[in-house]
Amino acid sequence: MLKRSHLPAPLLLLAIALAPSAFAASPGVDPRIEQLLTELGKVQEIGAVAISPDGKQLAWVIEREGKPSIEVAAADGSHARRISAAAKPGLCAESGIAWAPDSQHLAFISNCSVDLTSTKAMQNTIFVADTAGHGDMAGNGSPAQVVKLAGYARALQWTADGKSLGFLYVPGATRRASAVVAAKPAAGEIGVTGVEVQRVASVDVASGTLHELTPAGMYAYEFDWSPDGTRIAYTAAQPPGDNNWWIAKLYVQPAQPDATATLLVDPTNRSSGSLHSLQIALPRWSPDGSRIAFIGGLMSDQGATGGDIYAVPASGGTLANLTPDIHVTPSWLSWTGPQSMLVSQVSNGQSQLADYAVSATHAQQQNVHFTVPASFDDGSASMAVSLSGDHQHIAFVQSSYASAAEVHASALGHAAPAAVTSFNAALKPAWGKAESVEWNNEGFHVQGWLLYPAHYDPKKTYPMVVVVHGGPSSAVIPRWPGVGYGAAPLSALDYFVFEPNPRGSFGQGEKYVQANRKDFGYGDLRDILAGVDAVEKKVPVDDKRLGLTGWSYGGFMSMFAPTQTQRFRAVVAGAGISNWQSYYGQNLIDQWMPPFFGASVYDDPSVYAKSSAINFIKQVKTPMLIVVGDRDAECPAPQSFEMWHALRAQGATTSLVVYPNEGHHFVDPAHQRDVLQRALGWFAKYLPATE
DSSP states (O other): OOSOOSSOOOOOOOSSOOOOOOOOOOSSOOHHHHHHHHHHTTOOOEEEEEEOTTSSEEEEEEEETTEEEEEEEETTSOSOEEEOSSSSTTSSOEEEEEEOTTSSEEEEEEOTTOOTTOOSOOOEEEEEEETTTTBSTTOOSSOEEEEEESEEEEEEEEOTTSSEEEEEEEETOSSOSOTTSOOOOOOSSTTTTTOOOOEEEEEETTTOOEEEOSOTTSEEEEEEEOTTSSEEEEEEESSOHHHHGGGOEEEEEESSTTOOOEEEEOTTSGGGGGGTTOEEEEEEEOTTSSEEEEEEEOOSSTTOOOSEEEEEETTSOOOEESSTTOSSEEEEEEEEETTEEEEEEEETTEEEEEEEEEOSSOEEEEEEEEEESSEEEOSSSTTOOEEOTTSOEEEEEEEOSSSOOEEEEEESSSSOOOBOOOTTTTOOOSSOOEEEEEEEETTEEEEEEEEOOTTOOTTSOEEEEEEEOSSSSOOOOOOOOOSSSOSHHHHHTTOEEEEEEOTTSSSSOHHHHGGGTTOTTTHHHHHHHHHHHHHHHHSOEEEEEEEEEEETHHHHHHHHGGGTOSOOSEEEEESOOSOHHHHHHHOSOGGGHHHHHSSOTTTOHHHHHTTOGGGGGGGOOSOEEEEEETTOSSSOHHHHHHHHHHHHHTTOOEEEEEETTOOSSOOOHHHHHHHHHHHHHHHHHHSOSOO
């Protein structure tokens, strides 16, 4: 139920353009807000980067003419040129980059050959280009079409021999495969009509022959080729895919259609030990093909990966937690040898890259390459980095509160790679400086980020807005903001902004992540309030002008906290949850809930009731703006209606705005701007920045 992980949402390869929104904008917009939105809109979005196996070339995905486009450059970022199957620039949306083992050919996904008159199914085409300018694998000019797909494809991955491409494929897809996109309108027999299933597929590059490898009745989420290309490891569950990622299991099978799969790990079974009832992500084969490692932990969303590192023999056998009791949160891994890994991890609110030595039963951190107060990834997975074949060169996209996104690349060493592009170098923050704040509460070490007012004067006192992140299994790590709702615009309008990482967050180890199980809104709220106290001892915050906001889990906290404390004077709740009991039957992702609540709502309704704002509604006095998308599958709009209705019945000040055709992540630029305008206007009214 996370609004946004540190992994950016994948670029959409839409077959048709969205119709312009008819949604009426909020009236009376502060001209400073419009200016800020204009500045935020100047960012050139970099969706992905990949370094060639020989470490000599980079490919990246960047928005051009309003669409994701592909460029190839030298490893230092020089001599960039465009690679496209389009007849002219801007005609197609292209992304999904993957280098061939020969470092000369680049595979990508395009919608160049789609039928733009079709309104039913997405259509993607896989192309291969010769980056030396010779076109296809045979050197025949422009990029060569490998296979045209009537559906949605992503996550291209070559076999080591360069003969086949594997990918995740949804035949006949009408939407991107993700719980955060707008849900399909409910029609027909629910759970039967129109079910879309994602499978692992492969295509022979020379012939274009397509094979759907995993069973038609299983929904596959992630996969990895074995080193010799004869087998695949993948996570999968029964459909529907949006719901069942939280109970996915790990399988291995020959890389052939109709092959028999072997179940390696079943977290729903108590025999899985410390992994029982938790989630699994990023299965990765060891170089010798003998083991499969993955991240296992309490995760609230696919894509927001964090936990411990586990490993299991590829032929089946004893599952081992390799990193029990560590105090960081691994989020991504890559084997660099039979007994070594490179691991990206969250450490105390910062991003870190480290080497681990791996034995049969343990993975021990050996060396930290760098720690940065910034977010990075290569576009493929949370905190992923792109590695050369010898693991000596890396590339990723990095941004922070101080610097907008750029491609960073270098030899792997003891310093963070420098930027090799300057797409956004001219952009300067409109908000104040960011500072890490740390405090202790109830035996926990807690960390958060504090943004100062843009025009900070230490002689003045300021209001402060607390922003609670989604998840709850996630973390606030500094990143440059987009046009959508977030913390930086509040700082730009001269608020202090406090972004805590309370218990339940990544960055302090798995025990910390699991510390708010069966306790939503209580221990984490106490951590947050203790953090507010710590901030007020540090900077001139007016305790009588505190605001609260958040999206998804942060939206829940924005609804729930005013039932427990009168400390906040204005609230904006985005895609929140007001009643966990009714929510259980309304949302399309109920499988995420038992791991956090300990049971289903039907088996233990009391644990859901105690964290439901609706049960304490008479204690709410705080003015509350509520915003939500009408097709949100993760935090359905009825939850916002229920809170709004209850507040009105109590005579509390409230407003509800519902955005049409939006899911958990808003995609319409007009809606992204409008929700930010309304929220900033709400705080300006009830939490003025001037005394």
